[in-house]
Amino acid sequence: MDDCPLLQRQKAFTLIELMISILVLLVLMAIAVPSFTDLLARNRLSGQANELLSVIQLARSEAIKQNQTIRLCKANADLDDCSVASGSWDGWLLTNTASPPTVIRAGRFDGRLIISAAFTELRFSGQGLIRSQNNQPLNSSFELCADGAEFTDNGRTLTFLSGGRSSIQLSQCGS
Numbered sequence: 001m002d003d004c005p006l007l008q009r010q011k012a013f014t015l016i017e018l019m020i021s022i023l024v025l026l027v028l029m030a031i032a033v034p035s036f037t038d039l040l041a042r043n044r045l046s047g048q049a050n051e052l053l054s055v056i057q058l059a060r061s062e063a064i065k066q067n068q069t070i071r072l073c074k075a076n077a078d079l080d081d082c083s084v085a086s087g088s089w090d091g092w093l094l095t096n097t098a099s100p101p102t103v104i105r106a107g108r109f110d111g112r113l114i115i116s117a118a119f120t121e122l123r124f125s126g127q128g129l130i131r132s133q134n135n136q137p138l139n140s141s142f143e144l145c146a147d148g149a150e151f152t153d154n155g156r157t158l159t160f161l162s163g164g165r166s167s168i169q170l171s172q173c174g175s
Contacts, residue, residue, distance in 0.1 A: 038151040041112075045146050048113055049156040049168045052092075052142060055107070056122070059094050060164050062104060063124035069097045069131075070104070073121040079106040082121060089115040089142075097123075114145045114173075130162045137162035145173035 013021075055072060063070040073082035075091035080103065082093055091108040095101040109115050118140060123131040132138040141159040155173035160166035 041146045041151065041154070044110055045113060045144060045154070045156055048110055048115070049144050049158055051107070052115070052144070052158055053166055053168060055092060055094065055105075056158075056160060056166055058105065059122070059124045060128045060130075062094070063126055064128045066096070067126040069126065070124045071095050071097060071101070071121055072124070075106055079108070084120050086120075087116075089117065112147050114147050115142060116145075117142045128164045130160060130164060143171070143173070
């Protein structure tokens with residue numbers, strides 16, 4: 001005699017159960033992926049804004065520490081000299097004003113962001129004050145925008161005052 005009952009229950013998924021599980025997974029992914037993409041773009045934007053703020057603070061502290069003028073400028077493609085070309089900042093360069101200038105630090109911005117400003121250079125005096133290229137007090141800002149992002153507050157504005165105070169605010173780009 002056979003030990004197995006006639007109608008033994010199988011311990012596996014049926015094809016219909018598998019198809020329904022895949023469908024539920026696809027619906028969940030369709031909902032989650034756009035939100036996750038926006039989250040990544042917001043984090044990228046906040047990270048770059050914070051990096052730029054820390055570079056400004058570093059330039060100010062180096063100027064005070066060395067008691068000399070320190071330049072924060074828009075960098076060329078090789079990150080070895082300042083660029084006077086207009087347009088988005090792709091990178092930055094921190095140098096002193098000696099002849100020849102010594103590069104203190106350099107860096108690139110994330111290519112998926114648009115970083116713009118009305119200037120190509122900031123100068124930090126030995127007292128920590130922010131000046132323009134012609135040594136005038138400079139109160140201005142950087143605008144950081146997530147390229148092509150459709151979420152609310154897809155920008156950050158990094159505002160600084162000539163006395164050295166700086167802050168980051170949420171902003172809306174492309175509106």
